[in-house]
Amino acid sequence: MxxxxxxxxxxxxxxxxxxxxxxxxxxxxxxxxxxxxxxxxxxxxxxxxxxxxxxxxxxxxxxxxxxxxxxxxxxxxxxxxxxxxxxxxxxxxxxxxxxxxxxxxxxxxxxxxxxxxxxxxxxxxxxxxxxxxxxxxxxxxxxxxxxxxxxxxxxxxxxxxxxxxxxxxxxxxxxxIRWPKPEGMPAPAAVPIVACTTALHFAKAQPITTLDILSMLSGSIAASAAKSEPAGPRPVWCRDGEPRVEYGVYRTDERSYVMALYDAGRTVSVFPSIMGQIEKSGSYAVSLTDVDGTTSAFPTFDHMPSPKQLWSLVGSGKRVAVSTGNRVTIDANAVK
Incomplete structure (x- = not known):
């Protein structure tokens, strides 16, 4: 199944x-x-x-x-x-x-x-x-x-x-299977993912209830911006913590991580927010990207949220903005 x-x-x-x-x-x-x-x-x-x-x-x-x-x-x-x-x-x-x-x-x-x-x-x-x-x-x-x-x-x-x-x-x-003719650069050699040598540690993270537009949209625009960047070296992922059927946590450093949901291509990204970097507040943005490219932004956190906290947040469906192509829809209730 x-x-x-x-x-x-x-x-x-x-x-x-x-x-x-x-x-x-x-x-x-x-x-x-x-x-x-x-x-x-x-x-x-x-x-x-x-x-x-x-x-x-x-x-x-x-x-x-x-x-x-x-x-x-x-x-x-x-x-x-x-x-x-x-x-x-x-x-x-x-x-x-x-x-x-x-x-x-x-x-x-x-x-x-x-x-x-x-x-x-x-x-x-x-x-x-x-x-x-x-x-x-x-x-x-x-x-x-x-x-x-x-x-x-x-x-x-x-x-x-x-x-x-x-x-x-x-x-x-x-x-x-009748495969299409490859185009562009050859895909890189596949290397199985291994467990991270160190584990992430999480402080208690709280959602930030008063947000400006830039912080609120940071999760939505990040995925679109990344797609427009020239292709670079593939990230080398490691698996953080014990994998579950519901999700697995993968990262390339200790400042961000990706939660891969089940096995169907959808991910939640956790990364330092744009405003957090500008103001040096250390806040984190959360965004979900679907297989059709739709990206949803969730509330920003004052610290990096844990996978358990993230799973609960995403399951609640409490989005603050949705980006589809060049169109961004903002939840009016999230603007304060």
Missing amino acids: RWLIMGLALAVASPLAARDLPVPADKGWQHAQTGLVLTAQIDGMRRTALTDATASEHDVMAQYQAADGSVSATIYLFHPAADDVALWFDRSRTTLEQRDLFRNAAPASADPVAFAAPGASTPSALRQVYGIAGGAIRSTALAAIPVGDWIVVIRMTAPTLTATQLDARLQAVIGG
Whole structure:
């Protein structure tokens, strides 16, 4: 099961329904924004579902099933707020490993395997297979592959196949997808994320109730500004604290962090606010970025809020501003 967080209300209690894409079961489907094609059959498995968790094909899921039930695959295509294969592989792996169904799963290799997907010139993708002792499923597998600034995640399960056999089927599925021709610079080699060597420490953080416009918008404009910057070196993330199914915390330094929500591409960023830097007050801005690029700003804090506090805040839906493209909408009640 893949947990979805749609839009900005964040229904944290249950997965949200997705819409079926109007594609006949015997026809292929091409994603307009990437050019990726999912055919009606891949590696002998028939496509049984094709859905979108957004209104704009920013979070698509396709399910495939062998006629004899020997193997199944689920393929996700989404546009992540943080464009990093290793980060979303780490989130998907956490979701898989913490499910009761896979608690006895043993990875076939100590580390995920980096590999080059069809058409790629660098080992920019990651995969891992697991053997499972006992139960109705004998093996499961996971792969994450970049497609420009989009990501494809593949999950497979098999009742009777060994981990080695399922790895071969996983590679066959990867080869059966019709990948678009790579454009631009090759994706960097994927390096699995590891735990941070030190842990963040949090003081008690309080929301700042009286805000000026610049502080209130800092979370919304930050993501848009970052997208307009020239591409630079990829950040090297580490994982802070113990990962949860609901979220994982990742950072590159000790002044900010990103909370990746579930495994569906959405993130919450915590960083020194613009006004906090100008006034040297040490305040922090909080923003949520969805897969369609929509960014929401939440109240500013006087200190860096903890992940637990952040999770509660975002779940409350108390936004102060929303940015979509060049349009910013401000909550009038937040202006004092």
